[in-house]
Amino acid sequence: xxxxxxxxTPEGEKRLRRVARICEGFGQRVQYxxxxxxxxxxxxxxxxxxxxxxxxxxxxxxxxYPIRSDFKRDVVRMGRCRxxxxxxxxxx
Amino acid sequence: xxxxxxxxTPEGEKRLRRVARICEGFGQRVQYxxxxxxxxxxxxxxxxxxxxxxxxxxxxxxxxYPIRSDFKRDVVRMGRCRxxxxxxxxxx
Numbered sequence: 001x002x003x004x005x006x007x008x009t010p011e012g013e014k015r016l017r018r019v020a021r022i023c024e025g026f027g028q029r030v031q032y033x034x035x036x037x038x039x040x041x042x043x044x045x046x047x048x049x050x051x052x053x054x055x056x057x058x059x060x061x062x063x064x065y066p067i068r069s070d071f072k073r074d075v076v077r078m079g080r081c082r083x084x085x086x087x088x089x090x091x092x
Numbered sequence: 093x094x095x096x097x098x099x100x101t102p103e104g105e106k107r108l109r110r111v112a113r114i115c116e117g118f119g120q121r122v123q124y125x126x127x128x129x130x131x132x133x134x135x136x137x138x139x140x141x142x143x144x145x146x147x148x149x150x151x152x153x154x155x156x157y158p159i160r161s162d163f164k165r166d167v168v169r170m171g172r173c174r175x176x177x178x179x180x181x182x183x184x
Contacts, residue, residue, distance in 0.1 A: 002094050004123040004172075031096040031153050034126075048168065057171045061123050064168035065159055076140065076156035078147045080096075 001027065001035045006059035015054055019062070022050045030081075038069065093119070094126045098151035107146055111154070114142045122173075130161065 001023060005016040023029070026047045027037030037047065048064075055062050093115065097108040115121070118139045119129030129139065140156075147154050 002123055002126045004126075030155060031094055034094045034096075034155065051170060055170045060171040061173065062168075062170040063122060063126065065157060065163065066166045066168075067157055067159060071157065074158045076154075076158075078143060078154040079149045079152040081153070 001037055001062070001064045003033050003055070003062040004060060005033070006056070012056075012059065015056060015060065018054045019051065019060075022047070022054065037064075093129055093154070093156045094123075095147070095154040096125065096152060098148070104148075104151065107148060107152065110146045111143065111152075114139070114146065129156075 003019055003023075005019055006012045007016050020029075020033075023035040023037070026039055026043065027035040030036050037044075039047065051062060095111055095115075097111055098104045099108050112121075112125075115127040115129070118131055118135065119127040121127050129136075131139065143154060
């Protein structure tokens with residue numbers, strides 16, 4: 001999932017923070033405005049509804065690419081990696 | 093393909109322009125730093141080599157997600173869409 005939120009106005013700054021907060025609730029940030037989300041169809045529908053209420057259709061852009069669940073193997077990574085390994089549990 | 097290039101230095105600004113130019117030579121920009129690329133394995137290897145020579149592994153991040161060739165149907169789009177339809181030819 002990748003988004004471009006227009007931040008030339010204070011409202012845009014607010015939308016950007018809200019979109020990021022929504023995405024953090026469903027997936028893992030891997031770049032500044034790119035998230036990887038692995039969830040059920042029900043949760044995905046909730047995610048879409050929340051994003052639809054937030055994104056400005058005239059000013060912003062958001063794209064969600066469906067990817068095979070075992071995609072992690074095939075992702076090509078260059079440079080800094082932000083994501084936490086998801087193949088084991090974390091104690092917070 | 094999505095990238096985060098650190099632009100806090102003039103060299104970073106230069107790297108960002110170069111990464112964008114490389115990607116424009118292989119695919120279609122759909123967001124500020126997101127491209128869709130459909131190409132042969134040979135061209136893909138050339139793309140990777142050029143990006144590897146440009147991306148700073150300490151400062152930048154680039155991710156390439158392999159997606160089924162008929163992915164266009166399944167992409168969820170919200171808001172502004174930048175890409176040109178690719179299902180017909182264009183006279184430039």
